[in-house]
Amino acid sequence: MCMVRSHPFNVATIHDGEPFFMSFTHFSDLTPQHPDMDAVQADYDKYADAITNAQEPAAALEAIGQWDETRKRLGSWSSLVRLRYRQDTTNKTYKADNDLCDEVWPKMVALDNRIKQAVLDSPHRGAIADHFGEHVQDLWTCDVAAFDPSIQDDMVKTSKLNNEYTSLRAKARIEFQGETHTLAGLGKFSLDDDRQVRYEATKTTWDWFEENGDALDEIFDGLVKTRHKMAKALSNKDFVELGYRWMQRIDYGRKDVERFRKEVQTHLVPLTVELRRQQAQRLGLDEVMYWDEGIFDLGGAPKLGGDTPWLVKQARDVFKKLGPETDHFFSTMDDCGLLDLDAREGKASGGFCTAFPDKEVPFIFANFNGTHGDVRTFIHELGHAFQYWSSRKASISDYLWPTYESCEIHSMSLEFLTWPHMESFFGDDAERFRQTHLTFALLFIPYGVAVDHFQHMVYENPDASPADRHAMWKEIEELYTPARKYGDIKRLNEGALWQRQLHIYGAPFYYIDYTLAQTCALQFWSRSLTDPAGAMKDYTTLCKRGGDAPFQALARSAGLISPFDQGCLADVVDHAAKILQSA
Numbered sequence: 001m002c003m004v005r006s007h008p009f010n011v012a013t014i015h016d017g018e019p020f021f022m023s024f025t026h027f028s029d030l031t032p033q034h035p036d037m038d039a040v041q042a043d044y045d046k047y048a049d050a051i052t053n054a055q056e057p058a059a060a061l062e063a064i065g066q067w068d069e070t071r072k073r074l075g076s077w078s079s080l081v082r083l084r085y086r087q088d089t090t091n092k093t094y095k096a097d098n099d100l101c102d103e104v105w106p107k108m109v110a111l112d113n114r115i116k117q118a119v120l121d122s123p124h125r126g127a128i129a130d131h132f133g134e135h136v137q138d139l140w141t142c143d144v145a146a147f148d149p150s151i152q153d154d155m156v157k158t159s160k161l162n163n164e165y166t167s168l169r170a171k172a173r174i175e176f177q178g179e180t181h182t183l184a185g186l187g188k189f190s191l192d193d194d195r196q197v198r199y200e201a202t203k204t205t206w207d208w209f210e211e212n213g214d215a216l217d218e219i220f221d222g223l224v225k226t227r228h229k230m231a232k233a234l235s236n237k238d239f240v241e242l243g244y245r246w247m248q249r250i251d252y253g254r255k256d257v258e259r260f261r262k263e264v265q266t267h268l269v270p271l272t273v274e275l276r277r278q279q280a281q282r283l284g285l286d287e288v289m290y291w292d293e294g295i296f297d298l299g300g301a302p303k304l305g306g307d308t309p310w311l312v313k314q315a316r317d318v319f320k321k322l323g324p325e326t327d328h329f330f331s332t333m334d335d336c337g338l339l340d341l342d343a344r345e346g347k348a349s350g351g352f353c354t355a356f357p358d359k360e361v362p363f364i365f366a367n368f369n370g371t372h373g374d375v376r377t378f379i380h381e382l383g384h385a386f387q388y389w390s391s392r393k394a395s396i397s398d399y400l401w402p403t404y405e406s407c408e409i410h411s412m413s414l415e416f417l418t419w420p421h422m423e424s425f426f427g428d429d430a431e432r433f434r435q436t437h438l439t440f441a442l443l444f445i446p447y448g449v450a451v452d453h454f455q456h457m458v459y460e461n462p463d464a465s466p467a468d469r470h471a472m473w474k475e476i477e478e479l480y481t482p483a484r485k486y487g488d489i490k491r492l493n494e495g496a497l498w499q500r501q502l503h504i505y506g507a508p509f510y511y512i513d514y515t516l517a518q519t520c521a522l523q524f525w526s527r528s529l530t531d532p533a534g535a536m537k538d539y540t541t542l543c544k545r546g547g548d549a550p551f552q553a554l555a556r557s558a559g560l561i562s563p564f565d566q567g568c569l570a571d572v573v574d575h576a577a578k579i580l581q582s583a
């Protein structure tokens, strides 16, 4: 449930010196070409000189425009290479291309930063801000402070370690009930109606995590130490400071996040304990165990009405009903092969939305397994993709996506704004799906801040051992998810749940974003109950803005209260709890 945009930890920009995509008709027509770094260097020298020597603002703006076109082509190349590797981690060519991307992208970050610095130093800086707005220069100030060529080798090293994690998980082949499954495929049994099946599937999954525990610990240890080293090389106190810069957090900081986590502890954690108690009562259990968590009543998990092609067909109808813009958007995604939805052997875990900026189209990658989660994932990623589609003609690439916490407003809010159409996917189970979804939204926030708090502890204590980190996670669970019960599953009791969380390995500090966005999405949900048309209108207007402002400014422009404002979280939680109790 995430998206991938240009960022120090995941996207390279590489150039072969000439446009390499012909006009776009179908995803299968896209073929990556290897970059010519000499040509890239020459182009960037030209752009930097033109900006530095510009006599008039117009000359600097022209060079920025040319640089941006190049960035878009390079961004599309890296998106394609990284996507294809994740589509088939066993393909040697895809792997080699991805490795090349990992090798080259720190050099590209350095080249991009040179242009950004030239703009920031330009006497025409004010006129450039008049053209694009101040925000892009705030982003670039952040980027320039977050990188130095001296950390290039360590950036490549962290990409390699993250690829090891991706590949280790993708290689997993697990025997269960007489068949061989991938980790993603095994996930569907965690929602089985039969409690014993749920337990055994969960146990089998975590046996795999236990068997691979040393490797998972070792990869993470390497990541933590390398990230800390990079932070120190850039004169940061710790990697938390650098991580915030990498996340381009402009209008809030560490103290605001800490205060938000405390509000979650005060206003939400007690409610989640009560929700689990009520869930146990409905299920006729003494207590909800870890393997029961996804089952909210005796009817079992809400059932999908069909397989993936059916789901896509239903979604096409729903997006048509939502309006002509969403209709055009969805038809393009489906007709142009921009959806890769089913789990399969060799495919990387997870789900995300990426994009090809010079083609002005997004792409959705997922691992559907036939459960109701497929609808949530699909709508979520479609929210990211629709935002990208809506802002695809932004004045500069930096505004194609907003920063991550704002991105997740689009995805998580669309999950709620499509509530009236859930009958299309679930028939008579739709109301149970809505209840499940709302309950899950509330239960998720404490887990989300736990992941964030854990990472703060980890990077504030870079010399901790793997065993220390597991102890930290247990301490964090006591604070945020005290109702969680792991029974006799050894690895989970040892404090290893976090090792399933892709973000902790590959995208440090990309997690509080979901909880901030969920707090915003719940406001859209609350408003949609009385004013669905107004909520949808503000949502689409927000999508069209892309990333032309920082998080709190974007949220407020859509009529939302910032999650950092006193009382915001308490109010949305209170409303959701009342609706759940009245159901």
Ligand SMILES: [Zn+2]
Binding pocket: 001, 002, 003, 380, 384, 407, 408, 411
């Ligand atoms: Zn997302």
